[in-house]
Structures are given as structure tokens and as C-alpha cells.
Amino acid sequence: MNFFSAVSVEQAEASAHLPKGDMWSVHKFGGTCMGTSQRIQNVADIILRDPSERKLVVVSAMSKVTDMMYNLVNKAQSRDDSYITALDEVFEKHMAAAKDLLGGEDLARFLSQLHADVSNLKAMLRAICIAGHATESFSDFVVGHGEIWSAQLLSFAIKKSGTPCSWMDTREVLVVNPTGSNQVDPDYLESEKQLEKWFARQPAETIIATGFIASTPENIPTTLKRDGSDFSAAIIGSLVKAGQVTIWTDVDGVFSADPRKVSEAVILSTLSYQEAWEMSYFGANVLHPRTIIPVMKYNIPIVIRNMFNISAPGTMICQQPANESGDLEACVKAFATIDKLSLVNVEGTGMAGVPGTASAIFGAVKDVGANVIMISQASSEHSVCFAVPEKEVAAVSAALHVRFREALSAGRLSKVEVIHNCSILAAVGLKMASTPGVSATLFDALAKANINVRAIAQGCSEYNITVVLKQEDCVRALRAAHSRFFLSKTTLAVGIIGPGLIGRTLLNQLKDQAAVLKENMNIDLRVMGITGSRTMVLSDTGIDLAHWKEQLQTGAEPANLDKFVDHLSENQLFPNRVLVDCTADTSVASHYYDWLKKGIHVITPNKKANSGPADKYLKLRTLQRASYTHYFYEATVGAGLPIISTLRGLLETGDKILRIEGIFSGTLSYIFNNFEGTRTFSDVVSEAKEAGYTEPDPRDDLSGTDVARKVIILARESGLKLELSDIPSCSTADEYMQKLPSFDQDWARECKDAEAAGEVLRYVGVVDVVNKEGQVELRRYKKDHPFAQLSGSDNIIAFTTSRYKEQPLIVRGPGAGAEVTAGGVFSDILRLASYLGAPS
Numbered sequence: 001m002n003f004f005s006a007v008s009v010e011q012a013e014a015s016a017h018l019p020k021g022d023m024w025s026v027h028k029f030g031g032t033c034m035g036t037s038q039r040i041q042n043v044a045d046i047i048l049r050d051p052s053e054r055k056l057v058v059v060s061a062m063s064k065v066t067d068m069m070y071n072l073v074n075k076a077q078s079r080d081d082s083y084i085t086a087l088d089e090v091f092e093k094h095m096a097a098a099k100d101l102l103g104g105e106d107l108a109r110f111l112s113q114l115h116a117d118v119s120n121l122k123a124m125l126r127a128i129c130i131a132g133h134a135t136e137s138f139s140d141f142v143v144g145h146g147e148i149w150s151a152q153l154l155s156f157a158i159k160k161s162g163t164p165c166s167w168m169d170t171r172e173v174l175v176v177n178p179t180g181s182n183q184v185d186p187d188y189l190e191s192e193k194q195l196e197k198w199f200a201r202q203p204a205e206t207i208i209a210t211g212f213i214a215s216t217p218e219n220i221p222t223t224l225k226r227d228g229s230d231f232s233a234a235i236i237g238s239l240v241k242a243g244q245v246t247i248w249t250d251v252d253g254v255f256s257a258d259p260r261k262v263s264e265a266v267i268l269s270t271l272s273y274q275e276a277w278e279m280s281y282f283g284a285n286v287l288h289p290r291t292i293i294p295v296m297k298y299n300i301p302i303v304i305r306n307m308f309n310i311s312a313p314g315t316m317i318c319q320q321p322a323n324e325s326g327d328l329e330a331c332v333k334a335f336a337t338i339d340k341l342s343l344v345n346v347e348g349t350g351m352a353g354v355p356g357t358a359s360a361i362f363g364a365v366k367d368v369g370a371n372v373i374m375i376s377q378a379s380s381e382h383s384v385c386f387a388v389p390e391k392e393v394a395a396v397s398a399a400l401h402v403r404f405r406e407a408l409s410a411g412r413l414s415k416v417e418v419i420h421n422c423s424i425l426a427a428v429g430l431k432m433a434s435t436p437g438v439s440a441t442l443f444d445a446l447a448k449a450n451i452n453v454r455a456i457a458q459g460c461s462e463y464n465i466t467v468v469l470k471q472e473d474c475v476r477a478l479r480a481a482h483s484r485f486f487l488s489k490t491t492l493a494v495g496i497i498g499p500g501l502i503g504r505t506l507l508n509q510l511k512d513q514a515a516v517l518k519e520n521m522n523i524d525l526r527v528m529g530i531t532g533s534r535t536m537v538l539s540d541t542g543i544d545l546a547h548w549k550e551q552l553q554t555g556a557e558p559a560n561l562d563k564f565v566d567h568l569s570e571n572q573l574f575p576n577r578v579l580v581d582c583t584a585d586t587s588v589a590s591h592y593y594d595w596l597k598k599g600i601h602v603i604t605p606n607k608k609a610n611s612g613p614a615d616k617y618l619k620l621r622t623l624q625r626a627s628y629t630h631y632f633y634e635a636t637v638g639a640g641l642p643i644i645s646t647l648r649g650l651l652e653t654g655d656k657i658l659r660i661e662g663i664f665s666g667t668l669s670y671i672f673n674n675f676e677g678t679r680t681f682s683d684v685v686s687e688a689k690e691a692g693y694t695e696p697d698p699r700d701d702l703s704g705t706d707v708a709r710k711v712i713i714l715a716r717e718s719g720l721k722l723e724l725s726d727i728p729s730c731s732t733a734d735e736y737m738q739k740l741p742s743f744d745q746d747w748a749r750e751c752k753d754a755e756a757a758g759e760v761l762r763y764v765g766v767v768d769v770v771n772k773e774g775q776v777e778l779r780r781y782k783k784d785h786p787f788a789q790l791s792g793s794d795n796i797i798a799f800t801t802s803r804y805k806e807q808p809l810i811v812r813g814p815g816a817g818a819e820v821t822a823g824g825v826f827s828d829i830l831r832l833a834s835y836l837g838a839p840s
């Protein structure tokens with residue numbers, strides 16, 4: 001019966017990776033899987049569920065047993081008598097497991113064999129103890145018992161259910177030649193012969209084989225050394241031409257990146273043999289490369305599965321990975337990193353065209369026994385750089401200085417330089433070779449996370465692209481690259497400074513919209529910190545925006561802007577970070593330069609930076625233009641109205657700005673539109689403040705300073721180098737405003753005069769690009785003029801340009817207020833997300 005027809009859909013899906021037909025299905029269970037009697041029983045159940053007709057199961061010793069066995073040998077060698085009690089512990093462990101698992105005759109048979117083995121071992125260890133020395137084969141013989149006992153236990157556990165099952169001592173079958181470097185080479189021909197003999201003696205359809213152990217051609221017990229039982233399974237898989245080799249472990253499969261470093265890492269459903277190779281080189285928890293070779297020859301798929309989560313389908317390693325979509329994202333399978341490296345750079349004009357330089361360099365490296373992790377040389381041949389482990393670099397550097405002493409002193413080589421504290425980030429994927437844009441995307445992701453790449457290597461096989469970076473940047477780089485290829489969503493860590501009117505409105509808008517953005521646009525916005533002038537709250541994963549106010553009151557710590565910024569910039573979860581300055585503070589604005597320099601994007605409605613001293617402003621803009629770090633400030637002029645973006649659009653497409661004229665103050669607009677003499681002036685000003693139109697200090701509005709700042713911002717945007725002090729005295733507005741309430745008659749008369757002329761009074765700002773000046777003044781406009789038609793807090797801005805000469809381009813609408821301003825800031829955040837790669 002096919003077991004899977006009787007089980008859940010989930011388990012049926014799990015069978016998708018099981019081989020079909022009468023081919024052998026090979027399984028391997030490591031020590032952890034065989035850790036307890038219960039686990040051995042679970043292993044038996046998994047085997048019994050495999051519908052394949054022929055099954056060969058390779059097992060390791062129960063967990064910790066191999067170490068216990070080596071310990072026995074070591075004790076005996078050093079003539080420490082406690083090897084006897086240590087052997088008793090090994091015996092007890094297996095006896096207890098057997099008693100749990102088995103009963104009756106099976107138990108008796110296992111125990112009597114265990115007894116016999118243990119007394120043999122005791123005799124052998126005594127001999128070792130007397131000699132004070134164990135040969136390698138002695139020790140291999142002793143240690144191999146762990147596998148023998150676990151294979152026997154499992155085979156009895158399977159037999160218990162009525163399924164015939166034999167166990168195989170692989171020392172009778174696997175023949176290997178030691179290679180000297182703690183490795184062995186299988187002798188496939190000889191092993192195949194031995195295997196045929198074994199089958200002739202013991203035809204069986206379910207076989208439990210010992211992992212790890214083998215024999216030399218002289219029939220001396222040995223082990224597969226560091227490649228262990230995975231290698232046994234792969235060799236046996238290739239000998240029986242298995243339909244599949246399943247490696248059972250305690251993880252769901254191969255991850256797209258180290259899940260301890262990248263919480264969004266995903267399990268890969270397929271990997272090619274070469275990709276698995278690359279990943280294992282980079283220390284991913286995959287198979288040892290040697291394990292892949294035997295099965296690769298016969299195109300036998302290897303499947304990595306989690307025995308503690310049977311419903312997970314695992315990762316299939318095979319020749320032609322299925323379900324490849326061919327898109328950019330599918331080309332990069334995984335990312336891996338290696339830390340603690342140094343780059344060595346050998347440089348000089350005397351290298352170009354001189355054969356033998358590379359050989360001399362790497363000869364010297366080899367002489368000190370250092371391992372070269374990657375090499376890069378551009379075709380100018382003026383420098384060769386390579387990465388070696390940090391602990392080997394001193395010797396390498398010394399050897400190169402000795403080897404090239406003459407060349408260095410003659411100036412043919414200019415330097416042998418060491419760059420410490422480096423890491424490698426590698427993107428792995430077979431299809432990178434045939435897909436344009438992969439490296440561009442990788443480097444783009446790194447650039448956008450403000451990560452500097454020190455060296456690059458990519459062979460033409462293109463299984464991997466390797467970049468060397470500063471070790472401190474490595475995890476962030478890994479996350480930036482991983483999120484670009486795997487999440488395809490733009491993740492942004494946001495820090496909000498100044499949760500006043502605009503700040504808290506923005507936080508509310510973010511709260512209401514975050515889920516929609518995530519769902520529809522793959523934009524993941526996380527507010528990692530909020531700071532006011534007295535307290536701040538920080539979070540590593542994102543503040544709950546429904547409760548930030550309470551947190552800022554109760555769970556908060558004293559505000560500290562440096563700490564706040566460090567918290568955001570040291571955040572490892574999201575590579576893209578943005579500070580949103582919702583204050584009107586000059587000192588906060590003075591930090592933008594440093595933040596941009598750190599790769600933190602800046603968004604603000606605060607006008608102080610852009611209307612402050614011109615040299616500082618220019619320095620800021622120059623830095624920002626030269627980097628991938630963004631600075632957006634749409635809400636500084638006309639709040640949420642598209643003023644800056646309209647101006648930019650005109651300029652960037654080659655239009656010439658002649659004049660920008662407008663009503664830039666929502667507060668003044670409101671006052672002009674509502675002060676009709678029936679209410680007191682201070683009442684109307686209070687209304688404007690109440691409505692959220694005024695600056696934190698309303699005198700900025702009433703004095704005309706706020707308008708002057710906006711004129712400066714637009715003038716600079718248009719290329720004029722103006723200072724705030726270049727705007728002819730703005731005090732007119734202040735004086736006018738002050739007079740306004742007390743000289744009601746004057747005010748009424750002025751209005752009347754204007755009215756009689758068919759005109760109205762308006763407080764306007766002008767950027768006169770032609771004459772390179774800015775003005776702020778009270779003007780009279782005809783009633784049919786667009787500037788005369790405003791209501792509420794409306795702003796209106798007219799751009800006269802070469803293209804819009806007869807009729808200016810006009811933007812009009814509410815130019816102050818919490819919702820529209822916060823909306824303008826929010827849309828800058830989304831503009832940033834789209835610059836960073838969010839879908840449009």
C-alpha cells in the first residue's frame with residue numbers, strides 16, 4: 001500500500017520528492033536524528049512510509065556517541081583507567097535505547113551482540129592502554145561501533161513492524177584509499193564488486209547501513225574522515241544508482257542566506273549541484289562538496305529534509321533545477337558571507353606585461369601555507385589583489401615583502417598593501433551567467449545601502465559573484481542584497497524627529513496606510529524610533545504605531561539625538577534608513593550633512609536647512625547629488641502641493657525658469673481671506689494657529705520671514721545664490737500686520753481703495769530669476785487675477801518659463817495644515833521608496 005494515500009495532503013506533498021519505480025531510495029540520518037530511542041522510532045516510521053520498493057538507509061552513531069568513543073581511545077592511550085567507566089556509559093546508553101525500542105527476542109539478540117562487542121572493545125582498549133598508543137586503524141575500529149549499534153537498533157526497530165530488514169556493515173562493502181589530507185578517495189570499482197557479493201549473500205529490500213566507516217584495500221577498518229556519513233550515503237547512492245538520496249537533518253532545507261543574519265531568508269526548493277557546491281564553500285549548512293561528486297555523476301538528486309518537520313518538502317539538489325522562472329530574482333539562488341578576511345593588494349607599473357608576476361605572488365603565498373579565498377586583477381595589470389584569512393595575512397605580507405624586496409626598492413612595485421577587517425559577500429546562482437542585469441542589481445542594492453565595495457571577482461562560469469567589503473558592513477550588505485532579490489519589496493527603517501503637529505499627523509497616516517503599502521506596493525515601512533525634544537522611543541523591529549504616544553510618555557528614555565541616529569544607522573534589519581525631521585529646529589537641520597554622509601536619507605518639511613547660510617546649503621546639496629543618498633523636502637514650500645517637484649520637472653527637462661511668483665503663506669492667506677473687520681485680528685490669527693497653518697512661532701508667518709524662506713528655497717532650486725538677508729526687508733509684513741488690528745480704519749480704507757480700483761491686496765513672494773533677485777511684498781491684484789481668487793489657507797504659485805511664457809503654469813490649493821503637510825512628507829517617503837526600487 002502506498003502510505004501516502006492514507007495520510008494528509010501535507011504529507012502527500014512531502015512525498016513529491018520521493019523516487020518512483022523500483023530504484024533504490026537512499027536515506028541518510030545523522031546523529032541528531034538518531035539521538036534517542038524515540039527519534040530512532042521516528043526514523044523507522046519515515047522509512048516505513050517511503051513507498052519505494054528498495055530502500056537503503058545510512059545512519060550515523062547516536063548523537064554524542066562518536067565523541068564518547070574517541071574519548072575512550074584517548075583515555076586508554078593516555079593510560080587513564082576511567083576508559084572502563086566511560087565504556088560502561090556507552091553500553092548503558094545503547095542498552096537503554098534498545099530497551100525502549102525493542103522487546104522479546106530482538107532485544108535479547110541486540111543485547112547479547114552489544115555485550116560481546118563491549119567486552120571485545122574492553123580487551124582492545126586494555127591493549128591500547130598497555131601500549132600507551134593506538135594506531136589510526138585501531139581507533140577507527142573502536143569508533144566505528146557507534147554506527148554499527150545504531151544501524152542494528154534501527155534495523156530491529158523496522159523489523160518489529162513486520163518489514164524484513166537487514167543491516168549492513170559498510171566495512172565489508174566500501175573500499176577507500178586514504179589521501180593523506182584527512183580525506184579518502186572511494187574505490188568505486190572495488191566497492192561495487194564487494195556490494196554485489198554482499199547482495200548475493202543477503203538479498204534484502206530494506207537495508208540499514210553504517211555511515212562513516214569503510215575499509216582500506218588491505219581490508220583494514222577506516223573511516224570517511226571529515227566527510228562522514230553524508231559521503232557514505234552519496235557513495236552508496238551512486239553504487240546502487242539510486243533514484244534519490246535523501247539527507248535527513250534538523251533544518252527545513254538550504255536557506256537563501258544564513259537565517260541567523262537574515263530573518264527573511266527562505267528555503268530554496270531546488271539548487272543545482274554547482275550551486276550547492278558554491279554554498280557549501282561559503283559555509284552554508286549544506287553538504288560537503290565531496291558529497292555531491294558521486295551522485296552528480298549519475299544525476300541522482302539529493303534532497304535535504306527536516307526529520308522534525310516532515311511537512312516541509314526540503315531542498316532538492318539536482319542537475320536541472322525545476323521551476324526556474326528565468327527572471328532576475330530567480331537567477332540568484334542564495335547569498336553567503338565569509339568574515340575575518342584581509343585583502344592584499346600588490347601594485348606597481350612594473351607588473352604589466354611581465355610574465356611570472358602572478359606566479360611569484362602566489363608562490364610566496366603558497367610558501368607560507370596561506371589559503372587564497374579570492375583573486376581579482378583588472379586587465380591594466382597594475383595591481384593584483386586577493387583575499388586571505390585575517391590570521392594568515394601577516395605571514396603573507398611578510399613573505400611578499402621578502403619576495404619583492406628588489407622590485408619594491410627599484411620602484412617596479414609601488415606597494416604591498418594589506419586592508420584588514422574585510423568580508424566577502426557572494427551571490428550564488430547558476431543562471432546568473434545567462435541573465436543580464438544580475439550584477440547591476442546586486443551593485444545597485446549595495447550602493448543604495450551606502451555600502452562600499454573594495455574588490456570584485458566573478459569567473460566566467462558565473463556561479464558566483466564575489467564582492468569584498470568592510471566587515472562591519474557585511475550583515476547590512478547581506479540584508480540589502482537579499483531583500484533586493486528575495487523580498488522584492490523596499491524595506492525602509494524610519495526615524496521620526498519632532499512628533500508635534502506634523503510629526504504626529506504623519507505617524508497617524510503611516511499607521512493607517514502601512515498595511516496597504518505592504519500589500520499593494522511591497523513597501524515595508526518600519527518606524528524604528530520617535531524622538532521629541534525631551535523623550536524618545538526606540539525599537540529594533542518597528543514601533544506599534546497605534547500606541548506610540550503612550551510609549552513616548554511611559555516607556556521612553558531621555559531624548560538624545562546622537563543615540564537616536566546611531567540606533568537607526570546600526571539597525572541591521574533594514575538596509576535603507578531615513579530620518580524625517582518634523583521640527584522647525586535649526587540645530588536638527590544642521591545634522592543633515594552628517595546623516596547623508598552616513599547613508600541615511602533625509603526627508604523634511606523644515607525650511608531651516610534650505611533657507612539657511614548658502615554655503616552650508618550648497619555643501620549639503622553637493623554631497624547629496626554625489627551619492628545615492630536622497631534628500632527630499634517637498635513640504636517646505638506649499639506644504640503638500642507639488643511645488644518643488646514641479647520646478648524640478650521643468651528644470652530637469654531643460655525649461656528655463658524666468659519668474660516664480662506666488663502666495664506662499666497659508667497663514668497670511670487665511671488672514672487675508674477671513675479678516676473682514678467683524679472679528680478681532682488676534683482672533684483670526686488664533687484661528688489660523690488652531691487650524692495648524694502657522695509656524696511653531698506664528699511671528700515667523702506674520703513677519704513674512706516664512707514667505708522669505710520659501711522664496712529663498714525656490715530661488716536656490718532655480719540656481720540663484722541668494723541669502724535670506726538678500727530679500728529686501730520683510731518687516732513690511734510684520735509692521736503691516738501689527739498695524740492691522742489697531743488701524744481698522746486704515747485697513748478698511750486700503751481695502752476700499754483697492755476694491756474701488758477693482759483690485760485686492762495680497763502678500764506675495766517673487767523669485768525673479770532673470771534679475772537674480774527675490775522679493776516679498778504686499779501687492780494689489782485685479783479681481784480677475786488668479787491670485788485674487790483664493791480661499792482658506794490656499795497658496796498659489798505661478799511659474800513663468802520659456803515654455804510657459806504667455807500663460808504661467810499655476811499650482812493652487814491649500815498650502816498649510818497638518819493633513820496636507822504630513823501628506824506631502826509621506827509622499828516624499830514613498831518617492832524615496834520608489835527611488836530605492838519599489839514597484840510603481
Ligand SMILES: NC(=O)c1ccc[n+]([C@@H]2O[C@H](COP(=O)([O-])OP(=O)(O)OC[C@H]3O[C@@H](n4cnc5c(N)ncnc54)[C@H](O)[C@@H]3O)[C@@H](O)[C@H]2O)c1
Nearest residue numbers: 498499500501502532533582583584605606696816817821
Ligand atoms: N503647519 C504646517 O502647515 C506646515 C507646513 C509646511 C511645513 N511645516 C513645517 O513642519 C515643521 C513642523 O511644524 P509643526 O507645526 O508640526 O510644529 P510643532 O511645533 O507642532 O512640532 C515640532 C515638534 O518638534 C519638537 N522638537 C523641536 N526641537 C526638537 C529637537 N531638537 N529634537 C526633537 N524634537 C524637537 C517639538 O517638541 C515639537 O514636538 C516645521 O518645520 C514647519 O515649518 C509646517
Ligand SMILES: N[C@@H](CCO)C(=O)O
Nearest residue numbers: 665666667693694695
Ligand atoms: N506656516 C506655514 C506653513 C506652510 O509652510 C504657512 O502658513 O504657510
Ligand code: NA
Nearest residue numbers: 634637639641
Ligand atoms: Na510642496
